[in-house]
Amino acid sequence: MKKIGIVGCGTIGEGIALFIDKNLSKQATITALADKKKIAATTLNKKLTKKAKIKTIENLVKEVDLVVETASQTAAYQTIKQILIYKKDIIILSVGALIKEPKILKEVQIKNINMYIPSGAISGxxxxxxxxxxxxxxxxxxxxxxxxxxxxxxxxxxxxxxxxxxxxxxxxxxxxxxxxxxxxxxxxxxxxxxxxxxxxxxxxxxxxxxxxxxxxxxxxxxxxxxxxxxxxxxNVSSKINPKTSALTILSTQTLLEKIFSSVKIGS
Ligand SMILES: NC(=O)c1ccc[n+]([C@@H]2O[C@H](COP(=O)([O-])OP(=O)(O)OC[C@H]3O[C@@H](n4cnc5c(N)ncnc54)[C@H](O)[C@@H]3O)[C@@H](O)[C@H]2O)c1
Structure with a gap:
């Protein structure tokens, strides 16, 4: 059973957390949530069947096997810093953070960390x-x-x-x-x-x-x-945040499914 932590309990974070809770419960559990607005984390936690702990980003990374970053570029930097220390896997949504700090990708490779980037709102x-x-x-x-x-x-x-x-x-x-x-x-x-x-x-x-x-x-x-x-x-906007497309949430769910599935379709 993989332990998953969600950093950022907003539109995408919720879409991913509820998906794991409902559809991947045999393979994974959300054990930790982090958000700079505690209310966002507690509200999401109430919707989960199995309750998670609300943690700081550092403590979340320490505890889990896989982190899903769905917060912001600032949070992405903070999370990646900890990922590199504790050598945990990550799905990252605030991909722009990697453009500003290209050396992160090299470090991730050197340390043999799995970093996953969903296709988001595009296809192909x-x-x-x-x-x-x-x-x-x-x-x-x-x-x-x-x-x-x-x-x-x-x-x-x-x-x-x-x-x-x-x-x-x-x-x-x-x-x-x-x-x-x-x-x-x-x-x-x-x-x-x-x-x-x-x-x-x-x-x-x-x-x-x-x-x-x-x-x-x-x-x-x-x-x-x-x-x-x-x-x-x-793209059709997510109902919660018009800046986020529904396809981004679905593509991240699909990526997660792929990580846990023995049949992997597409490159
Ligand atoms: N890769 C893609 O295709 C793609 C598509 C859409 C959005 N995004 C990115 O994904 C991220 C999440 O998007 P969303 O629509 O869910 O946003 P959202 O505003 O609905 O939710 C973000 C949550 O993260 C929290 N947060 C923000 N900064 C934080 C920090 N420093 N530490 C802890 N928590 C923090 C906020 O309080 C909020 O609850 C954003 O960075 C967005 O730009 C990526």
Whole structure:
């Protein structure tokens, strides 16, 4: 029986915890929860059949076999620091944290730690992973959002973009993954996922605000010697947090299922 700890008891954390509690109860138990808002952890704990302990991130990591980080970049750094000390496995959602600190990935490899990154709100990550062994020439992710999806983003203020005045689809950002993560730390984790899957370090990120759409749309286009891959995902928001897609929760549940299953489909 694997012991699992959840860092971040918000939208994704809850979706994962309840899934483990209900669907993976023969293989795993959630033994610890951590959240900077204690109320978030206690509220989630009440919904679990088998109660967990509410812990600090460090004590959670010490106790469990696998940590699921579903909190924020800050929490991801904190958690990874402990993961490296106590050599525990991790599923990480705040993938952007790894872009800022690339040496983490090397350390994870040296210490033989299993780090899992779900495909999140995009599809085709398996194909892009396969193309990493080929010769990728171009890889672009174009993310279109309803303007309200970026309400409050500091970047918009710094560029004098008033989301209420946008009448037509407008490109507000075009650049590399590092820059995209810097300006949109909560919104473009998938760009980091693409980079890690494809190992192509010239991934182009385009962010568009479109007042005519209601859902986040991620289009990924890869051009390689071996294949051209085009995917488009129109995401339905989670009911709890409109910034998080339902597909992100499902893909993380699927990844967990794969970890515990003897039949593993896809790369
Ligand atoms: N990889 C992907 O495709 C993808 C997709 C969506 C969201 N995300 C990322 O996943 C993370 C969780 O998203 P969510 O929608 O569940 O968010 P959420 O806001 O619903 O929940 C986050 C929870 O984490 C807690 N938290 C935040 N900072 C913390 C810290 N430093 N220490 C402890 N707890 C902390 C919050 O109190 C909150 O309860 C975010 O970083 C988000 O950017 C990744």
């Amino acid at each position: 990550v398996d194909g892009l992973g396969a193309l990493a062994k080929g010769n990728i020439k171009k890889l672009t992710i174009t993310t279109s959002k309803p303007p309200a999806g970026l309400a409050g983003a500091k970047y918009l203020k710094s560029k004098n973009i008033d989301i209420n005045k946008l009448k037509k689809p407008t490109t507000i950002f075009s650049g590399g993954v590092k820059e995209a993560i810097k300006y949109f730390p909560k919104n473009i984790n998938v760009a980091a996922t693409l980079l890690f899957a494809s190992k192509f370090n010239k991934v182009k990120v385009v962010i568009r605000l479109n007042p005519k759409i209601k859902r986040n749309i991620h289009k990924v286009e890869a051009v390689a010697d071996e294949a051209r891959i085009k995917t488009e995902v129109e």
